[in-house]
Amino acid sequence: MTEKKYWKWKEIETHTSINDLPPVPLSLPNYGSLGETGDWRTFRPEIDKSKCNKCYICWMYCPEAVIEIDKDGYPNIDYVYCKGCMICAHECPKKAIEQVREKKEPEGE
Amino acid sequence: MVKLKELIKDPVAGEEYFLKGNSSCAGCGGELAFRWIMKALGKRTIVVAPASCFNVTIGLYPRAGPAIPYLNMAFAAGAATCSGIVAGLAARKKLDPSMEDITVLCFAGDGGTIDIGIQGLSGAAERGTDFIYICYDNEAYMNTGTQRSGGTPFGAWTTTTPTGKKEHKKNVPMIMAAHGIPYVATACAGYPLDLYQKVLKAKKIKGTKYIHVLAPCAPGWRFPTEQAIEVGRKAVQTGMWILYEIEDGKMTLSGPSKNLLDKKNRKPIEEYIKLQGRFRNISPEDVKVLQKWVDRQWEDLKIRLACQS
Numbered sequence: 001m002t003e004k005k006y007w008k009w010k011e012i013e014t015h016t017s018i019n020d021l022p023p024v025p026l027s028l029p030n031y032g033s034l035g036e037t038g039d040w041r042t043f044r045p046e047i048d049k050s051k052c053n054k055c056y057i058c059w060m061y062c063p064e065a066v067i068e069i070d071k072d073g074y075p076n077i078d079y080v081y082c083k084g085c086m087i088c089a090h091e092c093p094k095k096a097i098e099q100v101r102e103k104k105e106p107e108g109e
Numbered sequence: 110m111v112k113l114k115e116l117i118k119d120p121v122a123g124e125e126y127f128l129k130g131n132s133s134c135a136g137c138g139g140e141l142a143f144r145w146i147m148k149a150l151g152k153r154t155i156v157v158a159p160a161s162c163f164n165v166t167i168g169l170y171p172r173a174g175p176a177i178p179y180l181n182m183a184f185a186a187g188a189a190t191c192s193g194i195v196a197g198l199a200a201r202k203k204l205d206p207s208m209e210d211i212t213v214l215c216f217a218g219d220g221g222t223i224d225i226g227i228q229g230l231s232g233a234a235e236r237g238t239d240f241i242y243i244c245y246d247n248e249a250y251m252n253t254g255t256q257r258s259g260g261t262p263f264g265a266w267t268t269t270t271p272t273g274k275k276e277h278k279k280n281v282p283m284i285m286a287a288h289g290i291p292y293v294a295t296a297c298a299g300y301p302l303d304l305y306q307k308v309l310k311a312k313k314i315k316g317t318k319y320i321h322v323l324a325p326c327a328p329g330w331r332f333p334t335e336q337a338i339e340v341g342r343k344a345v346q347t348g349m350w351i352l353y354e355i356e357d358g359k360m361t362l363s364g365p366s367k368n369l370l371d372k373k374n375r376k377p378i379e380e381y382i383k384l385q386g387r388f389r390n391i392s393p394e395d396v397k398v399l400q401k402w403v404d405r406q407w408e409d410l411k412i413r414l415a416c417q418s
């Protein structure tokens with residue numbers, strides 16, 4: 001898995017081996033402190049940009065802070081970490097966020 | 110009122126301090142509250158979290174969700190630890206004045222505040238320790254599986270009150286106001302901008318600041334996760350939860366609570382409790398008892414507001 005750099009104030013290395021860990025049990029800030037929490041979803045919020053009026057209500061209410069605003073000013077959801085709580089879809093005043101059932105992963109292989 | 114478009118571009122508020130992929134439950138009201146508290150405080154903040162969900166939501170070693178120094182602390186020791194940090198900082202500031210802008214925050218649950226942490230909190234407030242204490246109130250001991258606390262409302266189911274709690278919620282914001290501290294406020298995760306502005310205000314004041322945030326909890330209160338904001342809003346609109354600030358003893362109602370002094374404007378509490386499974390078995394008589402308690406809270410406020418003007 002490739003790591004995204006998140007740390008804007010100071011870059012830190014990501015740990016690949018137990019030997020890289022700090023000598024004291026100090027956890028360092030990073031995305032995915034519990035892994036890729038997008039796996040939790042039963043439903044996926046999908047934003048219909050044609051209906052969105054860029055009010056950013058969804059950005060305000062998303063507890064997980066996975067909604068980012070892209071360069072055109074539209075909200076964008078990071079599905080790697082979105083937990084599928086559906087608060088965004090429920091609160092969007094334009095009903096621009098649809099609730100779509102996640103498909104089951106194909107078995108085997 | 111602050112504008113979302115401006116906040117997104119703001120160098121402090123536009124940043125995230127509780128990083129995605131942490132282990133909070135989906136739709137956690139406490140997580141949303143913490144997100145907005147940190148947007149107001151920024152990265153020059155030291156957080157102390159006594160035993161609560163917020164020792165767990167930060168994720169697993171060697172990673173951490175909070176992008177700021179964050180100390181997990183023993184249950185009763187939240188405010189006492191902050192007192193120590195504030196004293197340590199005061200000594201360090203003499204050598205390094207650049208540390209002047211550091212804020213110390215205690216972020217504790219209702220159990221860790223209302224029941225177990227209240228002595229440390231009261232002591233710190235009496236000494237006037239310069240820190241912010243925020244209680245996120247999910248109205249039970251949620252981390253250990255929903256046991257009743259002093260914050261659980263009358264009639265609510267928990268694992269230790271299977272037939273509904275028989276006692277009313279303890280009014281800790283008013284207990285803190287009685288300490289005469291410069292700033293006391295209540296907030297609700299359903300109104301993040303109101304919370305944000307209150308924390309911004311608290312950050313600028315010297316001395317002990319106390320903010321009590323109602324934080325809807327989907328698994329503990331038994332409602333579907335997408336309803337978290339709705340439940341918070343209904344708590345305020347029915348008057349079950351009152352939004353106010355007390356600045357140097359002067360109380361003002363804030364946000365939607367401003368118009369609710371008149372009972373006619375308050376929605377009946379049924380609108381709030383029917384959304385939640387924890388009130389599923391409440392009897393009609395108990396609903397009346399709870400409604401009476403709510404109305405009495407407002408009558409007390411009316412007297413206080415009338416006396417100070």
Ligand SMILES: Cc1ncc(C[n+]2csc(CCOP(=O)(O)OP(=O)(O)O)c2C)c(N)n1
Pocket residue numbers: 160161162163183184185217218219220221222247249250251252253258
């Ligand atoms: C002295 C002590 N007793 C019990 C515990 C177990 N414990 C850890 S968190 C917790 C519940 C905390 O409840 P609250 O403060 O309301 O926070 P919440 O989990 O609801 O967010 C309990 C009982 C502990 N850590 N220390």
Ligand code: SF4
Pocket residue numbers: 047051052053054055056057058059075091092093094095096097
């Ligand atoms: S809440 Fe709806 S309309 Fe507003 S920015 Fe989000 S998707 Fe667009």
Ligand code: SF4
Pocket residue numbers: 045061062063064065066067077081082083084085086087088089136
């Ligand atoms: S479903 Fe929940 S976690 Fe996912 S983007 Fe919407 S509010 Fe955020």
Ligand SMILES: [Mg+2]
Pocket residue numbers: 218219220246247248249250251252258
């Ligand atoms: Mg609690």
